[in-house]
Amino acid sequence: MKCLKCEKDNDDTSEYCVACEAPLLAQPTTIDTSPPISESDSSLADTSMAGSDFSEKKTFWRKIVGFRSKTRWMVLASLVCGLIIIAVIVLKSNLYQSAGQNTVAVAKMYQEADGFLKGKNYGKAQQVLNDLIQRYPDSSEAAQAKAILTQIDTVVRQEEEAKAQEAAIKKAKQSAALSMMRSRYDEAKNVTWYHASSTTQYRNDTDFYIYIGKYNTGNIELKFRIQFCNDNWINIKRYVIKADEQTFAIIPNSSDIKREALGGIYVESMDVLLDADKCKVVKAVAASNKTILRVEGDKYYKDRVISAEEKNAIQNILLAYEALGGTN
Structure with missing residues (x-):
């Protein structure tokens, strides 16, 4: 289809001229047999062409405005994505830092409990291990702490039984000594x-x-x-x-x-x-x-x-x- 403005050929499916971006109007296929245009008719034609030029300019600026609007939204979307990425990075960094701090804290508590165990202060060891399990339930040390608590319970029970037996023997000796x-x-x-x-x-x-x-x-x-x-x-x-x-x-x-x-x-x-x-x-x-x-x-x-x-x-x-x- 030929552009009425610049007379460039365009694809029949195009709505705007690829050269001047003017709207493409359907052209009649029949030969124009109308009489010559008078001055008054020429004036009307000029007015029609002026209106056409205004419409073309309006369409052009709408495209410009639309392009700028799209650009603004794309920039805004890019900024939002960038902020999200930064937030994720900071969050991961904080999580890693927090995880590192938790690892140090768990190791310190585990070491403290081990010191109490070596000193046979089972009550203090139980207190620290229970605190470790409560504060860091998902850590590998928490699972180990549970196993150690079970062992402590066994040792404490055995020691209590041994003490009770020793006390009974001592009491029997005391009674025997008193009888003499x-x-x-x-x-x-x-x-x-x-x-x-x-x-x-x-x-x-x-x-x-x-x-x-x-x-x-x-x-x-x-x-x-x-x-x-x-x-x-x-x-x-x-x-x-x-x-x-x-x-x-x-x-x-x-x-x-x-x-x-x-x-x-x-x-x-x-x-x-x-x-x-x-x-x-x-x-x-x-x-x-x-x-x-x-x-x-x-x-x-x-x-x-x-x-x-x-x-x-x-x-x-x-x-x-x-x-x-x-x-x-």
Whole structure:
């Protein structure tokens, strides 16, 4: 189809000229036999052509405006897509950073729980592991923590059973030890004295022992007595006790030593409260294979070996002391 404006040939299907973009109007195929156009008709034709030019310009600017509008939307869409991409990148970065921080936190908690386990502080370990599971349930450490908690429950139960069994055995020993005590009530002092049945009842026998005093008020105490008999005065100033490879020295106050002569036998005895230091001594003696007791005076000293019977008596007294409510 030929353009009426620029007379260029165009495809019959086109609505606008490819050269000048003017609208293409259908052209008649018959030969024009109309009479010549008069001046008035020419004026009308010019007016028609002017209207056609205005319409073409309007269509052209509409295309320009439409193109610019499309361009704006494309730019806006590009900006939105760019912002979305940036947001996704930032979100991923934050997620990776958060994941890294979580990994460090989980590892720290796991290490803390492991430290408590090595110290056998099972309560603290359980607390940390439960916190780890609650805060990071999807982590691999949470699954491990659950398995460890199961193991802890088993260990704690076994230890509790072992402790209960040990306590039952100890209680039986305490009861047995208490049954082997002899007791004497001192009405003047409102106290009951408990001695091992093998301990001497006489002042003229050599002995090394401890005994219990339980008052009516409920107070309970342990006392320590070293009774030494000789055919002459030693005038004891110090006791040296060698229990296996351990050596102890006890230096009593002069008021702690009692001396008496009983039918040609000279008795020197120390009878004092069993404090913490002396308790270490008697426990070492009771647990030893061999203990030598040396009593030292101004000029002389004497040695003797503590017997197995004396060691057993010390152990029984300690058990009976706990059975009566004492602690050592």
